[in-house]
Amino acid sequence: MNTKLLKLLNRDSRTPVADLAVMLGITEEEVRAEIREMEREGLIRGYKAVIDWDRLDSAYVSAIIELKVTPKAGLGFEDVAAKVMKYPEVESVYLMSGVYDLNVVVKGKTFQEVAKFVAKELSTIESVTSTATHFVLRRYKEMDVELLGTGKDERGSYLL
Amino acid sequence: MIDYAKILSPTVTSIKPSGIRRFFDITETMQDVISLGVGEPDFPTPWEIRKAGILSLESGKTRYTSNRGLESLRREICTYQKRKYGLSYRPEDEVLVTVGGSEAIDACIRAITCAGDEIIIPQPSYVCYEPMVTLSGGVPVIIETKAENDFKVTPEELLAAISPRTKALIMPYPCNPTGAIMEREDLEALAAILRERDILVLSDEIYAELTFGGKDHVSIASIEGMQERTVVINGFSKAFSMTGWRLGYACGPAPILAQVTKIHQYAIMCAPTTAQHAAVEALRNGDEAVAAMREEYDMRRRLIVAGFNRIGLTCREPKGAFYAFPCIRSTGLSDEEFCERLLYAERVAVVPGSAFGRGGDGFVRASYCYSTEHISEAIRRIERFLKTL
Numbered sequence: 001m002n003t004k005l006l007k008l009l010n011r012d013s014r015t016p017v018a019d020l021a022v023m024l025g026i027t028e029e030e031v032r033a034e035i036r037e038m039e040r041e042g043l044i045r046g047y048k049a050v051i052d053w054d055r056l057d058s059a060y061v062s063a064i065i066e067l068k069v070t071p072k073a074g075l076g077f078e079d080v081a082a083k084v085m086k087y088p089e090v091e092s093v094y095l096m097s098g099v100y101d102l103n104v105v106v107k108g109k110t111f112q113e114v115a116k117f118v119a120k121e122l123s124t125i126e127s128v129t130s131t132a133t134h135f136v137l138r139r140y141k142e143m144d145v146e147l148l149g150t151g152k153d154e155r156g157s158y159l160l
Numbered sequence: 161m162i163d164y165a166k167i168l169s170p171t172v173t174s175i176k177p178s179g180i181r182r183f184f185d186i187t188e189t190m191q192d193v194i195s196l197g198v199g200e201p202d203f204p205t206p207w208e209i210r211k212a213g214i215l216s217l218e219s220g221k222t223r224y225t226s227n228r229g230l231e232s233l234r235r236e237i238c239t240y241q242k243r244k245y246g247l248s249y250r251p252e253d254e255v256l257v258t259v260g261g262s263e264a265i266d267a268c269i270r271a272i273t274c275a276g277d278e279i280i281i282p283q284p285s286y287v288c289y290e291p292m293v294t295l296s297g298g299v300p301v302i303i304e305t306k307a308e309n310d311f312k313v314t315p316e317e318l319l320a321a322i323s324p325r326t327k328a329l330i331m332p333y334p335c336n337p338t339g340a341i342m343e344r345e346d347l348e349a350l351a352a353i354l355r356e357r358d359i360l361v362l363s364d365e366i367y368a369e370l371t372f373g374g375k376d377h378v379s380i381a382s383i384e385g386m387q388e389r390t391v392v393i394n395g396f397s398k399a400f401s402m403t404g405w406r407l408g409y410a411c412g413p414a415p416i417l418a419q420v421t422k423i424h425q426y427a428i429m430c431a432p433t434t435a436q437h438a439a440v441e442a443l444r445n446g447d448e449a450v451a452a453m454r455e456e457y458d459m460r461r462r463l464i465v466a467g468f469n470r471i472g473l474t475c476r477e478p479k480g481a482f483y484a485f486p487c488i489r490s491t492g493l494s495d496e497e498f499c500e501r502l503l504y505a506e507r508v509a510v511v512p513g514s515a516f517g518r519g520g521d522g523f524v525r526a527s528y529c530y531s532t533e534h535i536s537e538a539i540r541r542i543e544r545f546l547k548t549l
Contacts (some may be wrong), residue, residue: 008459019204019536022466036323070190155202157187157195157509160287160336160516 002034006043009035011144013047050145054138062091062106063114065122065131067102077101080127089117100132111135164326175291179515194538196464196526197509201401201482206449209400212441213434215502217297217455218242220271221433227425229257229409230436236273236443237409241394245368245379247387247418254415256421257431257439261366261408266292266390268362268410273298277327282313283517284485285332286364290517298327304519307487310476311519313351316400322353328360331380334367337516338485339478341371344378351383360416361390366408369399369450372458377480379413388413396435398482399450405435440542443505457482460535462527467539468526471546482529485513489522491549499524505548512540512541 004024008015038044041127053059069080077095083091084104091105104122108114117134123131140148165173180197187193204210222342228234235250241247249255253447258264265288273279273296282303293300295410304319305311318329329350333342343351364448368377381390395408408431410420461478468486487500495512503510513520526538528535 004455004459015532017530017538019463022462023532025462096322118286153195153198153202155195155198155200157193158184158197158511160176160180160512 003033052145052147061111062107062136064134066100067128068130069101070127107112193507193509195509196538197511198527200403202529203401203453205402209438209442213438216434216437225430225433227430231437233440236440240443252327256410256417258408259431260406261393264393264408264410267420270296271419272327272425278325280321280329282518284337286336289330310339312346314343316351318353326359328362330359331363334480335485336481339481339483341480347380351386355385363390363392367398371480373393374538377430396439400446405477407431407435407439463527463532466537471543484526485523487523493526495521502545506542506545508538
């Protein structure tokens with residue numbers, strides 16, 4: 001497993017294989033083989049674009065839902081997590097340390113749609129004891145990418 | 161009306177303005193310039209270091225420090241020089257904290273130079289040495305280092321440059337703009353010449369943390385017999401990405417440092433206090449951050465060097481600093497023409513090698529303190545430009 005390669009792909013998965021090879025000091029064929037292997041092993045799960053949805057009028061809303069759950073004997077939280085993650089509205093599910101158990105990121109077209117989903121679906125799951133919904137108002141940074149700012153280089157063009 | 165020509169010193173007015181002023185003015189009128197022209201890291205100062213500066217302000221540490229610099233910082237500098245380069249200095253009288261490495265270089269040159277004294281400067285190299293020597297009344301003696309020697313100073317070149325008036329040799333390695341380093345055996349060969357003479361070495365090691373390919377920086381002061389005749393100059397700008405903090409230092413023999421400290425005391429008082437507090441943190445806990453930045457530079461270095469060679473501009477492997485120095489003679493253009501036409505045609509900013517003194521013509525300096533996407537785009541544009549020639 002090549003963590004340097006993973007970091008580079010994580011930064012920009014569209015970096016040409018030729019560039020990756022040069023930067024890592026290995027051959028292009030080795031880069032391709034490593035990527036294939038990591039995909040096959042499930043270490044790399046996908047490649048996605050980072051999108052600033054707030055720039056669209058028809059932007060979607062998202063919310064972070066804190067779920068408190070009574071774990072089932074022998075199954076722990078896995079059983080509930082498996083149920084929750086099957087919903088297409090759910091973007092991510094994390095088991096948390098601290099005062100609640102599952103952190104669920106939910107997306108929808110409107111606040112109402114998300115609220116309804118939480119009330120009708122998540123909170124009715126057996127063993128979910130409470131939910132707290134936090135709506136996202138603005139996205140400043142997404143997947144390591146700053147969505148604000150000009151990106152202008154303050155250093156200027158020339159400096160000896 | 162006052163005649164300024166009578167007021168100003170001819171020594172100062174005779175100094176040439178920077179070789180890139182013209183290009184700078186052109187880019188001011190342009191949009192979307194993609195630059196490889198900056199000799200400054202793109203990373204912000206690591207957060208823990210910034211935090212140490214902030215903490216010092218919050219706790220009211222806003223006064224002058226001692227002229228030499230905070231004692232805690234001088235001690236950390238000694239520890240650092242010992243563990244990195246095997247050099248032992250006393251914090252009391254062999255270290256001076258300065259406003260950037262530049263101030264240390266200037267004060268050292270002033271401390272040793274009498275009218276007509278010769279100071280040997282290898283070029284192409286950073287632009288400050290020659291004017292600083294001139295301002296001190298000294299005579300710069302230039303060694304034109306050669307691409308075929310990987311821009312190192314050879315013993316023959318050194319011997320040819322030495323005269324009875326030679327006071328000092330400046331050693332600008334790892335080198336801006338060539339990316340050259342001097343390895344142990346290269347330094348041994350020079351030391352054999354220098355040990356027999358009363359010539360001081362000013363070793364500007366500001367890029368010492370940035371060497372690549374498993375070659376750690378070797379200080380000339382660590383070569384047998386050389387510490388007593390060397391002032392090591394280093395700083396925080398490049399290694400710790402702290403350019404704006406303006407902090408550097410000199411380590412060297414107490415009799416020299418005592419005089420350099422006098423100049424510093426009268427001209428400067430002390431280096432910025434906030435920066436000194438931040439620098440203590442940098443030296444204590446900065447290794448990991450430096451290693452991460454070095455790794456990043458290394459990948460960019462490989463990318464830019466491979467890029468230049470692929471599009472037909474021969475580029476030797478730079479082993480230190482953060483510049484590639486490709487040869488552009490194959491284009492039939494001078495380095496100045498190349499830079500100007502590239503700027504107008506493709507809006508890419510690189511610096512003509514001749515801005516760095518003798519031996520720089522026919523080369524351009526391309527900094528790789530930029531993201532890999534930025535570097536790739538610049539190479540694409542340069543490739544397009546080459547096809548129009």
